[in-house]
Amino acid sequence: MKYLILLLLFFSLQYKGQLPYIDPIGLGVRYLENNATDDYEKATKKSRDELLKIEAINEVENAARTTISKKDLINFSKYSKVCNPYFNPIKKSKCRKKLAYIKAANSILEDAFIAGEG
Secondary structure (H helix, E strand, O other), X not given: OHHHHHHHHHHHOOHHHHXXXXXXXXXXXXXXXXXXXXXXXXXXXXXXXXXXXXXXXXXXXXXXXXXXXXXXXXXXXXXOOOOOOOOOHHHHHHHHHHHHHHHHHHHHHHHHHHHOOO
C-alpha cells in the first residue's frame, strides 16, 4: 500500500519533471552543432577579413582612377569628311558603316567608363 501511494504521488504531482534528463542522442547532436557553429564562425571571420582587404584595395584603385570629362571625349565631327575621298559608292558606304560602327563602339566605351567612375 505504501508503494502504491508513492507511485500515485510520483505520477500525480509531476515529480518526473525533476528527474535528471538523460539524452545521449541529443548530446551528440549538440556536440555536432557546436562544432558546425564554430566552423561557421571561423569561416565568417575569415571571409570578413578578406572582404576588408578587398575593400581597401578597391579604395586604392578608386583613388588612382583617372577622371574623364566631356572635353576629353572624341569629337567625331572632325571625321565627318573622312569618307569623301572615295568615288566608288560601295567603298564610300563601307567607310560610312565603319565610321558609324566606331562611333557606336566609342559611345559604349565612354558610357561604361563614366559609369565605372563612381
